Amino acid sequence: MQALLSRLSFWRPKTDTPLPTIELQGERVLLRPVELRDAEDMFAFVADPKVVHFLPWQPAREVxxxxxxxxxxxxxxxxGESLAFAVIWKETGKVIGSTDIMQLLARDKHVELGYILAQxxxxxxIMTEAAALSRDYVFQELKRVKLVAFADQENIGSRRVLEKIGMQEVGTEWRTVKELTRLYVRYELTREDWEKLVH
Ligand SMILES: CC(C)(COP(=O)(O)OP(=O)(O)OC[C@H]1O[C@@H](n2cnc3c(N)ncnc32)[C@H](O)[C@@H]1OP(=O)(O)O)[C@@H](O)C(=O)NCCC(=O)NCCS
Incomplete structure (x- = not known):
């Protein structure tokens, strides 16, 4: 029994195996996958009603x-469903935002980009820099054929970020967000257009 217990003490559930480190280096920001220790820094901005105004969540209430x-x-x-990055301000090492690459299991190989930044x-x-790093990761490393993103029609800052990283407005759709019907603009960038953009 003792021998069995000591052998079991080496057993770890599969979920404990460390995930590989990824680092995307920008001029002012560094992106790496989110970690549990980021909760404190992230709480500071996800608790801010202005930051989550256009997002489908209420402000966070506790860490x-x-x-x-x-x-x-x-x-x-x-x-393998999604990959969320912490956006770290290099000067301080503080997490100031996040980008999320979603829909990674979608069959059509289109992936979706989302983001959030401290007010x-x-x-x-800053988000233009972080979103461009995430965009390049999607095409360079994940080898995807298309990047899509959605922004509330009134979210001018977010729409500008998408335009500045080369995404094209392709249509609109109605969504229900926080019990309100809102018009969302769909943006896309194909691998072909990304190649023209970066080369
Ligand atoms: C949207 C958001 C990510 C923008 O990040 P940011 O780092 O401030 O954006 P940038 O500084 O890179 O600005 C990109 C462009 O948008 C413009 N812009 C940014 N915020 C703006 C605002 N509120 N109103 C008008 N223009 C704005 C900038 O002037 C810049 O355009 P320019 O270069 O032509 O002057 C940030 O405001 C945010 O996190 N908002 C809350 C969460 C959110 O809405 N996420 C997106 C969900 S789709």
């Missing part, structure tokens, strides 16, 4: 809720 969300994102990375960092070109 524990953010930890649970990060656990879910970790699970989604492990299952004190808005308007400095």
């Amino acid at each position: 524990r809720g953010v930890q649970a969300f990060l656990e879910q994102q970790r699970g989604r990375r492990r299952s 004190e960092c808005w308007g400095k070109g």
Whole structure:
């Protein structure tokens, strides 16, 4: 029995195996997959009603809720469903935002980009830099054929970020967000157009 227990003590559930490190280096920001220890930094901006105004969530109320969300994102990375990056301000090492590459299991090989940034960092070109790094990762490393993104029609900042990273407006659709019917603009970038953009 003792021998069995000591052997079992080496057993770890599969979910404990470390996930590979990825680092996307920008001029001012560094992107790496989100980790549970990011909860404190992230809470500071996901609790801000202005930051989540256009997103389908209510402002976070406690760090524990953010930890649970990060656990879910970790699970989604492990299952290959999505890949969420922490956006780190290099100067301070602080997590100031996040980008999320979603729909990775979709059969048509189109993936979707989403993002969020702390309010004190808005308007400095930071998300344009982080979104461009995520876009390049989708085509260079994940070898996908198309990137799609959606922004509320009134979310001018988000729409500008998508335009600035080369995405084209292709249509609109109605969505229900926080019990309100909102018009969303769909943007796309094909691998072909990405190649022209970066070469
Ligand atoms: C949308 C968001 C990511 C923009 O990030 P950002 O780092 O401030 O954007 P950038 O500084 O890279 O700006 C890109 C462009 O948008 C413009 N812009 C940014 N915020 C704007 C705003 N609120 N109103 C009008 N223009 C805005 C900038 O002036 C810039 O355009 P320019 O170069 O032509 O001047 C950020 O405001 C945010 O996190 N918002 C809350 C979450 C959210 O809405 N996420 C997107 C869901 S689809």
